[in-house]
Amino acid sequence: MIDPVTLIHLTIVGAIVGLDFVSFPQAMLSRPLVSATLGGWLCGDTASGLLVGVLLECFALETMPFGASRYPEWGPAAVAAGAMAAVPGNAELVARTLPMAVLCGLCAAMVGGQTLVWLRRFNLSVAERYRDALAAGDATALVSVHWTGMILDFGRAGAVTALFVMVMLPLRAALVDALHTVSGETSLAVVAVLATGVAGGAVWKVVHTARDYVRYLLVGLLAGAAVVVLR
């Protein structure tokens, strides 16, 4: 069981990063790298939170929020995934839990994205209620519509974070014994290969239309390889 104070902290942080994603201020606190690290930190294991954050960030490189398209919402999901992976002082257990935490984080991000669609529909119904006032240029009505949207987004993100945490932490407790069959080292290697492979494909999608991109990619790869060999 998660203690209520930690749950409240996770909920507040989830609400903040969820609000940041679209409504205010889009400072990218909602990216998994940040959110998962905060989730792990709140549960006393910043390093594990960062680990999950790095892995989810690799997947998130594939999903950029273009226009009105539907995309996963990473913030609340990553806060919960960071909390799920946090096992202070037990690196082996963290490594074995990682695939489950990353998988749950990815699924939760899809659910979170759907709640954003519902919020936008609800925002529309609020705006429709004030349609005549908005058409007449009533600033009070505009501020009401706008602030209602932001307050609802904050509440939505907090609620989904709390829900994810309350589902994911008991899930870890229930399944952790069943994960003894694969070593932490193997688990970590598999999830790392998948994440960096997806990130590699995502980066190629973005850069392959840029002139001379291959030259820049090769320079980067050589620099990275040199650091690996020299270490």
Add this chain to the structure above:
Amino acid sequence: MTPPRSLPPGTWLHVFARLFAVQGSYNYEAMIGNGIAYAAEPAFRLLPGGRDGEAYRAAMARHSRYFNAHPYLAALAVGALVRAELEGEQPDRVERFRTACCGPLGAAGDRLVWAGWLPFCSALALLAYGLGASAAGVLFVFVGTYNVGHVALRAWGLRAGYREGLKVASALASPVLRTGPLHVARALAAVAGAALPLVLLRLSGAPLRPFGLALGAAALLAVALTRWQARVDGWRVGVALLLLFFLYSVVR
């Protein structure tokens, strides 16, 4: 071109701060239209008659309607619209401008920010992680670098929009928007090329030979995903493979 009348600093700051909430009431009909009016509202108070004036209400009504653009480059539109309203432009000209600038501002912002600056900052933070930076260091690199560009772009957009007014198309030809995406994409290629192997090394913590195998497997997956890119999202493939591994480790 006649220089625009200067806005009081307090009004500038008020409009600029509200730009960060331009998507606060995002919906599928007005999109960010309400946000545009919300951001521009402090400047509209300077219209003849102030908050109780007819000009203020007419401007608020015009700008609460449909508008869609990249949220950061919406600053450019807000600056231009504020100037147009304060200079008493004809409503039909303002309306035409609103319709015409949605597409270009959306496309330019998507290319520069979502497909450029954001993945570049992610890759830079991943590189910092791969080089052994602490959690605070990685977060500082990501949030700090990203927001230098983010805040600067919004500030430039508001200033350039107000300076150019409805002739803001010239600002769209600025080097930032014209060649910026190309330079950012090249920088992303170089930084990601260095970052991903280092991230894999730090994550797996493996000696060189197993690391080579892991790197080969990741490269194979990346190549396969680029081949299938038109048919499937890479991250969904990742989810499916992760699920298979998870099930294997549970039922084995």
